[in-house]
Amino acid sequence: MFQGLKFEPFKLPDEAELIRQEVREFLARELDPGTLPNSDFNAGESAEFSRKLGAQGWIGMTWPKKYGGLGKSFLERYVVTEELLAAGAPVGCHWIADRQSGPLMLKFGTEEQKQRFLPKIVSGDFFFSIGMSEPDSGSDLASIRTSATKTDGGWLLNGSKIWTSYAHTNHYMVTLVRTEPPSENRHAGMSQVVVDLSDKNVTVTGIRNLSGEEDFNQVFFDDVFIPDDMLIGTPGNGWEQVMSELGYERSGPERFLSAFRVIVEFAREIESNPTDEQLVLLGRLASHLVTLRRMSISVAGMLGEGKLPLTEAALIKDLGNSYERMVPEIVRLSVSGDCSRRFVDTLNECILHAPSFTLRGGTREVLKGVIARGLGLR
């Protein structure tokens, strides 16, 4: 088989299964039975919930103890995240900091940055956004124009980022910027800086998505001063750093569980008297989901071993996103008109969110390009 397309079976260790029980008990206590759960990681946020989760030690749980982490394995974290998503917990506030910003700092940050940010992420007090896309730079990330120019003791940031989820409520944003003008090497001259979103020179303007929610934004920088110690890693190394996050960003359970609650409500709808067709559909959806989950666990195992399975991650995201898009579209046609309110609401919410599944974190077209590269075609 081709390099980058090898998925070895991986079994979750016993300690991960123990944590699963703890998470289930926690969720049974903490989730409000009155709200309709949504397994889209970007669909619900609650600072209070995130702080409670932090108090359990389940944010930044793989990080070293000296930064507030539990030093747990990547596979134990995997179990926590999939349990949160499957239950439809409101994870939006801390999700990015836990998945990406924290690990980035651990890998590339200074000791001072780690001390300053990680313990507060762990406790659920610091929430992070990611600033990548710009109005003229979507899939072509290397074309970004937001720039940081050197000044005394730091950098002056100008430009704008767009589609940044929760920038209006989060505290910081890890932002990809140009610290050198574009050159022949399109990927050179970029850096990652931490922007304090409460800075008076930062303006956050909400954008309403088509479901009427205002969870993403455009963020404007007008001579925002970034102290030297808020640059992460090496100036000019931003592109490599961003690429190293992608394995985490693209392979997790949030890439195939976004429509899971639709399947749960479908199962509830047909529980008492399923037709053959409905059983066939449930079995089809389940056989995809079980397989995707095993692929995702396989990549979690590789990440835990320090590997960087970028093609595999892209492949999981692409397969998983297609699945998430397919679920509501085929489920809606396999029930009779007389459905419960709960089912209809869950279905509609998923349909309204679905266009984002195959855009965020890399469009399906970009992902297929990554896979094609893995096949040696590019």
Add this chain to the structure above:
Amino acid sequence: MNEQQQLIIETLSRLLTDLCTPEVVDRSESGTFAENLWQVLTETGLTAAGIGVEAGGSGGDLEDSLLVIREAARFAAPVPLAEHFIAGLLLSEQGQSIESGPVTIASGKFIISDGLSLSGAADDVAFARWCAQVVLVAQGSDGLKLCRVPASDFDIVQKNSVAGEPRDSISVNTKVAAESAFSVDSQTPERIKLMGAALRALMMSGALESVLEMTVQYSTERSQFGRPISKFQAIQQQLAVLAGEVAACQMASHSVVEAFSTLGELDIAIGKARIGEAVSICTDIAHQVHGAMGYTLEHSLNHRTRRLWSWREEYGNEREWQKLVGRHFSAQGADKLWGSMTAL
């Protein structure tokens, strides 16, 4: 795969490259058994890997033989490795050794009297016309009996699958030797079906891997508009979809291998359903990329794709196994759905 298994697969792969050429596959379809191939596989112990030495096998793990059967499918090997293996397992459970064969397995309606008179018939018996023996389950007066019967005792009507593989209709009216009939429990036909489904799932995943390799290879060799078609984004995107499906099948096939020793019904069902579903997507893309060339009998893509179309139907198609999976999860109830998935 451990080192030992890697060695087995490399040996087999070399051997099949030499002995299982497209011409050999074509000749089999025109009615000539790949005698030489079977003989060499037998001599190297590959037809009986995973079956205990005391039962006439080559020893080794069950997993070895599953990997052998999967690898052989990459080459569209026109020999009844899967059926021979199932027959060997069933016979070894009775303390019997398997002939070098080939031996096939028949699922049909057979009745055996107390005096061991056997009569009945079965359809879609793989390679029956070229086999030495047929292993089957017959209904006796006090339960089921596993019988081993010389193939020459049967009336055989030759039929082929869409892949051109022998799937014969056989009927029999004969006397079975006392040392060739064994009482077996009522689960045996179900177990045969599960083994068959598991092996077809593995064979499909092997053939799909080969389809991906052939298709990628072809796209880099075929030039149009002045460049290899692999350089066109439209083609790259198709190949990426194909790769995704094949990778999912590879994952599902690992679970089938793990489930085989206990015949875990759910994992085998998920594997057969998931891999079977991938066949329609993958064969569609592979043929599209290969263009008219791939639609010819001359090009060996058809050896894989026609087998895939045949194998996905055998031992229960996607619909049948999806329904079983659906029934399992539906019975748990909506609120236990997730819990029953993570328990797998």
